Amino acid sequence: MSARRRFGARTWLVGVAVAAVVGVAGCGGDGDSGGEVASAGGGKAGEGASKNASSELTGYVDAQRKWVECLRGAGLDAPDPDAQGKVDLGDQSKWKRDPKALKAQEKCADLSVPVPDSVEKAQQPELSKAEIRKNQKYAKCMQEHGAADFPDTDSGGHFRDVTWDSTSAGAKRAARQCASVIGVPTDAPSAQG
Structure with missing residues (x-):
């Protein structure tokens, strides 16, 4: 196992990730949206990027539909993906303990695809000025x-999606030193790297 990890939208803050999952888990789609992504660019320069993101989103949603069909074929009651390809499977701990769910997941694993980078980036929440400042302060603290x-x-x-060594002694020391910047108690248990 490598001592390096990618630091992206999925891993930057556990608390934010949990809040995001809880916030979007209740969002449903009727599957009829066609998978289109709105473009804020508007001009010719933004049209190519928008079409590429839209095509990746459409492909991702289609792949998620195939995965859900496979899960249903294996006897699980899985909901349709929403317009962004998200599938709300409910209580994940139940899915990890249920032998039927585990067997279905194993059977359908080859149909499960990762979220494309462009789709994941488009789904990132817009941060407030205070949140931006807090993240900047945390990055500076960690680096220093x-x-x-x-x-x-x-x-x-x-946080930029780069590879960094989260298991080094310096990184662990920095995480303890800077925990309060992001609201994590300094005595909170740390993740094992």
């Missing part, structure tokens, strides 16, 4: 206290 390779934030305040 031993995790020099910790990612900076992008213009939207999200």
